[in-house]
Amino acid sequence: MTNASSPDMPTATAxxxxxxxxxxVQRMYGRSFGLxxxxxxxxxxxxxxxxxxxxxxxxxxxxxxxWPEAHGWGRPLVEGVFRxxxxxxxxxxxxxxxxxxxxxxxxxxxxxxxxxxx
Numbered sequence: 001m002t003n004a005s006s007p008d009m010p011t012a013t014a015x016x017x018x019x020x021x022x023x024x025v026q027r028m029y030g031r032s033f034g035l036x037x038x039x040x041x042x043x044x045x046x047x048x049x050x051x052x053x054x055x056x057x058x059x060x061x062x063x064x065x066x067w068p069e070a071h072g073w074g075r076p077l078v079e080g081v082f083r084x085x086x087x088x089x090x091x092x093x094x095x096x097x098x099x100x101x102x103x104x105x106x107x108x109x110x111x112x113x114x115x116x117x118x
Contacts, residue, residue, distance in 0.1 A: 020082040027077035067115035
């Protein structure tokens, strides 16, 4: 079954609620980082700071978290926790190695819209 407004996007995925709760970046672009944002609100979150403090890196880390096969930022080391349709997920990305856990149990990647729909 597909979504009428976007035929290549499954309906269940188009309607799924996503809430990123934690995003941590240890490495991106071949550089070490110590970025860790926890307790994100299910509504709108504003990440602000001076130039070079990590806002763009956090946004790109979110892309790596949700679409690990589609990034072009070297060998990232990113971890994140989110809820998708009320179910808890954890994703650990270490370069090309990606581990997903659903409700604390190893799992296949969740169904997400293609990264071009982000």
